[in-house]
Amino acid sequence: MNRILIVTAVEAEAEALRKGLPGGAAEPGVSVLAGGVGAANAAAATARALALDGGYGAVISAGIGGAFRGKAELGELLLARRVVAADLGAQTPPDAEHPDGFLSVDELGFGSSAAEGGRLPGVRAVVGTILTVNCATGTEERAGELTRRYPDAVGEGMEGYGVAAAAALFDLPFAEIRAVSNFVGRREREAWRIGPALAALTAAARPIAEGLQAC
């Protein structure tokens, strides 16, 4: 049986997931690793784990995340059909072709800023594009720019694209799941609901593990 590697950013997210696994932290089919915040940390930690242990059959990026308003509610789960590194590219003076003044690495000819996300059977989630950003959105203006550029985006996090890049290097299927702790937009730290989001990760752990192990 192939094991699943779940990569979170911080230990609180990893603990929330381990708590929900049928065997807890000792669940034989699943390893949960806190790889650090941001795509670079996530990619490095994931690649290291996959290089040290060839027994993994799938990789999941999981954690809390922001939802674009109207796409999902606090405490709900988001599942990536696609992940996009939303700020990986170059600024350019706005023109008719690029009214938002941004050129993606795809447009620059330097590869792809997107990766496909897989299904997680048995997990109820809002499905759409999840953006990976290096700088968490903190204004309504920036949230608007992102939704205009990626109308199918349901939320954002900071690690998905990094985990996807490492999984691709090892030819492994990848999925990203985010429990909504906040809305993407004006920074309102006191409005974040991290507890319910971590509880949603705990509730999702068993269906994630059982669904993927059955595949």
Ligand SMILES: O=C(O)c1cccc(C(=O)CC[C@H]2O[C@@H](n3cnc4c(=O)[nH]cnc43)[C@H](O)[C@@H]2O)c1
């Ligand atoms: O704004 C703050 O004061 C602040 C304090 C602590 C943490 C943060 C983060 O931005 C945490 C980033 C961390 O959580 C994920 N996450 C959760 N919500 C979002 C979001 O709306 N946009 C981007 N990332 C988010 C992310 O994956 C990181 O692991 C801020």
